[in-house]
Amino acid sequence: MIIPTFDDVLSARQRIEPYIHRTPVLTSQFMNDLTGAELYFKCENLQKAGAFKARGASNAVFGLSDELAAKGVATHSSGNHGLCLSYAAGRRGIPASVVVPRTAPEAKKQAMRGYGATVVECEPSTTSREQVFAEVVAESGADFVHPYNDPRVIAGQGTCSLELHEDVGPLDAVVAPIGGGGMISGTCLSLSNVSPKTKIFAAEPEQADDACRSFRAGHIIADDAPVTVADGLKVPLKDLTWHFVRNHVSDFLLASEQEIIDAMFITWQRMKIVMEPSSAVPLATILKNKKLFAGKRVGLIITGGNVDLKKLPWMQS
Amino acid sequence: MIIPTFDDVLSARQRIEPYIHRTPVLTSQFMNDLTGAELYFKCENLQKAGAFKARGASNAVFGLSDELAAKGVATHSSGNHGLCLSYAAGRRGIPASVVVPRTAPEAKKQAMRGYGATVVECEPSTTSREQVFAEVVAESGADFVHPYNDPRVIAGQGTCSLELHEDVGPLDAVVAPIGGGGMISGTCLSLSNVSPKTKIFAAEPEQADDACRSFRAGHIIADDAPVTVADGLKVPLKDLTWHFVRNHVSDFLLASEQEIIDAMFITWQRMKIVMEPSSAVPLATILKNKKLFAGKRVGLIITGGNVDLKKLPWMQS
Numbered sequence: 001m002i003i004p005t006f007d008d009v010l011s012a013r014q015r016i017e018p019y020i021h022r023t024p025v026l027t028s029q030f031m032n033d034l035t036g037a038e039l040y041f042k043c044e045n046l047q048k049a050g051a052f053k054a055r056g057a058s059n060a061v062f063g064l065s066d067e068l069a070a071k072g073v074a075t076h077s078s079g080n081h082g083l084c085l086s087y088a089a090g091r092r093g094i095p096a097s098v099v100v101p102r103t104a105p106e107a108k109k110q111a112m113r114g115y116g117a118t119v120v121e122c123e124p125s126t127t128s129r130e131q132v133f134a135e136v137v138a139e140s141g142a143d144f145v146h147p148y149n150d151p152r153v154i155a156g157q158g159t160c161s162l163e164l165h166e167d168v169g170p171l172d173a174v175v176a177p178i179g180g181g182g183m184i185s186g187t188c189l190s191l192s193n194v195s196p197k198t199k200i201f202a203a204e205p206e207q208a209d210d211a212c213r214s215f216r217a218g219h220i221i222a223d224d225a226p227v228t229v230a231d232g233l234k235v236p237l238k239d240l241t242w243h244f245v246r247n248h249v250s251d252f253l254l255a256s257e258q259e260i261i262d263a264m265f266i267t268w269q270r271m272k273i274v275m276e277p278s279s280a281v282p283l284a285t286i287l288k289n290k291k292l293f294a295g296k297r298v299g300l301i302i303t304g305g306n307v308d309l310k311k312l313p314w315m316q317s
Numbered sequence: 318m319i320i321p322t323f324d325d326v327l328s329a330r331q332r333i334e335p336y337i338h339r340t341p342v343l344t345s346q347f348m349n350d351l352t353g354a355e356l357y358f359k360c361e362n363l364q365k366a367g368a369f370k371a372r373g374a375s376n377a378v379f380g381l382s383d384e385l386a387a388k389g390v391a392t393h394s395s396g397n398h399g400l401c402l403s404y405a406a407g408r409r410g411i412p413a414s415v416v417v418p419r420t421a422p423e424a425k426k427q428a429m430r431g432y433g434a435t436v437v438e439c440e441p442s443t444t445s446r447e448q449v450f451a452e453v454v455a456e457s458g459a460d461f462v463h464p465y466n467d468p469r470v471i472a473g474q475g476t477c478s479l480e481l482h483e484d485v486g487p488l489d490a491v492v493a494p495i496g497g498g499g500m501i502s503g504t505c506l507s508l509s510n511v512s513p514k515t516k517i518f519a520a521e522p523e524q525a526d527d528a529c530r531s532f533r534a535g536h537i538i539a540d541d542a543p544v545t546v547a548d549g550l551k552v553p554l555k556d557l558t559w560h561f562v563r564n565h566v567s568d569f570l571l572a573s574e575q576e577i578i579d580a581m582f583i584t585w586q587r588m589k590i591v592m593e594p595s596s597a598v599p600l601a602t603i604l605k606n607k608k609l610f611a612g613k614r615v616g617l618i619i620t621g622g623n624v625d626l627k628k629l630p631w632m633q634s
Binding site for chain 1: 338341343344346362363365367582585586587588589590591592622626627629631632
């Protein structure tokens with residue numbers, strides 16, 4: 001296990017700078033009044049390819065030697081990581097293969113192809129996914145870029161909270177959603193170096209609370225197939241992200257499905273940004289833990305904005 | 318007729334600075350590839366109260382002497398100006414009365430009251446509106462802040478393109494939506510001073526093209542009740558805005574209803590911002606006039622983001 005260091009974050013920042021947006025930090029008096037805290041929203045929904053994962057993916061892709069890069073990169077992901085790896089590989093002009101369940105939304109596959117990636121379909125099962133992925137890698141010799149359990153990816157994600165810190169100064173707390181733990185790990189890595197007093201909270205859906213239970217139990221607990229509207233947060237912790245979660249996260253906060261949808265709606269309505277359900281989990285948890293954040297300067301990571309505009313959760317009730 | 322000057326814009330900027338956001342300018346490689354131009358989106362949907370009109374309204378409200386301010390401000394508007402005037406008056410702590418047709422959405426009225434304004438309902442006719450408004454002003458002695466035909470309002474709106482110019486440097490063109498002409502007039506006022514070579518295009522819905530026909534005819538033409546999804550753009554030019562349109566606008570560009578909805582959808586989808594149909598008209602016109610903008614540096618004003626998230630135009634087909 002190679003644990004990335006703060007130097008890796010600084011290298012990542014230099015490496016990926018030409019390929020990512022320095023995303024804006026938005027504030028809202030309405031949200032401040034509503035929560036009783038001073039909130040800073042780091043808008044990674046406005047990032048390249050619509051998600052913070054463009055950072056980690058770009059760091060992995062542009063850190064490869066020319067020789068390795070020529071063989072391309074590969075991953076399995078029907079979500080933002082697949083999209084962002086396709087984006088980064090497209091920018092470098094190298095092949096990318098993304099193994100995706102054939103049941104995944106056609107729009108996502110099209111978007112990956114739009115960036116120049118090869119979409120390889122598998123059956124919607126772990127067995128099929130692993131088998132197909134092994135074949136792809138064996139055939140191409142492509143470099144496997146894991147969605148989060150990869151030091152290059154974590155170092156890349158760490159550039160996000162570094163920018164946030166530079167733009168708004170020391171924060172009392174940062175709240176970020178947690179799925180596999182890539183964003184939280186990057187946040188821990190950067191803030192423990194530049195702002196060690198900032199508390200880091202991991203926000204998770206009640207219906208996919210495996211990372212929270214891991215944190216309380218002291219070892220990784222992985223659920224089989226959690227069901228939540230926050231579809232970016234269904235994956236389990238792995239050894240690298242567990243390292244950061246265990247050592248640097250202050251606490252976990254949970255939100256129900258309805259609380260997530262309500263927080264998403266009110267953010268779209270008042271802040272005029274399109275964000276995924278996953279990105280609404282931090283605000284949902286702050287709204288139900290107001291005392292914890294009262295009067296505090298709090299950063300929230302809005303992780304992504306890739307959502308089906310024709311199937312919004314408040315339209316489906 | 319008092320025509321505002323560039324000095325008025327500079328004074329406005331200083332006056333309103335504590336009450337408005339310096340909104341971000343977003344770029345999108347996808348949009349650049351799609352249009353063949355280099356686009357800069359000035360995001361006034363992320364402005365206070367969700368619209369650029371917070372600028373003009375704040376300039377009017379904070380420019381009043383204490384004596385006049387004590388009597389409050391008044392306007393008639395069921396749209397963003399009513400909301401933004403309520404916001405500005407709330408910030409100064411003075412009364413605001415907004416005359417609104419009783420048929421206007423309840424959510425808009427609630428939002429105005431949320432900022433502390435008094436909502437006065439009238440029948441949905443010009444006669445009733447004018448009568449009720451005259452009563453409100455006679456009774457309160459409130460200062461009338463017209464939605465656009467007011468030099469204080471135009472000077473306030475001029476701060477928007479001034480920021481855009483400062484942030485991205487000289488542009489070949491700026492495209493802004495036109496309804497009554499307040500934003501366009503402010504844009505003309507600022508850019509004719511700081512960047513006289515920048516061409517200014519007014520983007521208008523085909524179904525509410527009265528300003529375009531005015532421009533071609535050489536005198537103001539006002540339509541009775543145009544029907545368009547871009548509901549912020551239904552009002553006619555007035556003498557002050559006509560002055561700027563006639564003297565400074567390079568040309569008018571029109572878009573159909575479907576083109577507006579498509580441009581709105583693609584902006585939400587790819588740029589992850591919530592914007593009104595009115596704000597999509599500039600992109601819609603650029604997409605159908607690609608040759609005109611090919612290789613050019615073009616600014617677009619995203620005027621507002623106040624839209625009913627439960628009734629999106631692509632949901633209604």
